[in-house]
Amino acid sequence: MCVHLWYMALILLQVTQQHNEDCKRLLRLMDVPVVEAPSEAQAQCAALCKAGKVYAVASEDMDSLTSGAPIFLRHLMDPISRKVPVMEFEISKIPDNWPYSEARLLFKGPIVSTEEQPEIKWTAPNEEGLISFLGNENGFNIDRVTNVWLLPSVMCWR
Known part of the structure; x- marks a missing residue:
């Protein structure tokens, strides 16, 4: 029964275009x-961060790192009851001798339309x-x- 109530609440709490x-x-x-992104929002956020218009990009997945976000925050919007600390990633701190050269290149020099x-x-x-x-x-x-x-x-x- 609890799962059914949770599912019904999820259906009732859908964000609509009017909410946006x-x-x-x-x-x-x-x-x-x-700022309304013309296409991919995380790529737009990464571009704003690279331009120094915002401090960091906050998200729950790592897609903005592949768009070149120099600073990335995870768990920023988690409820305090979860007691999960905010994680901050800085691309400039990836060591040059990191063994995964393809991934390092993707994070340090992504190909993104500007x-x-x-x-x-x-x-x-x-x-x-x-x-x-x-x-x-x-x-x-x-x-x-x-x-x-x-x-x-x-x-x-x-």
């Missing part, structure tokens, strides 16, 4: 830069848009939104 659009809209209202890098910049949020989106459109308590979400300690741009 709402997340992107919320981030843009908060003026958090949103798309033009998007500009990432932060500015002030759209506070009226945030209140409208969270309160009017999504049913959040407007007082909580204005008193908590827009606190100077939460919103670092104030």
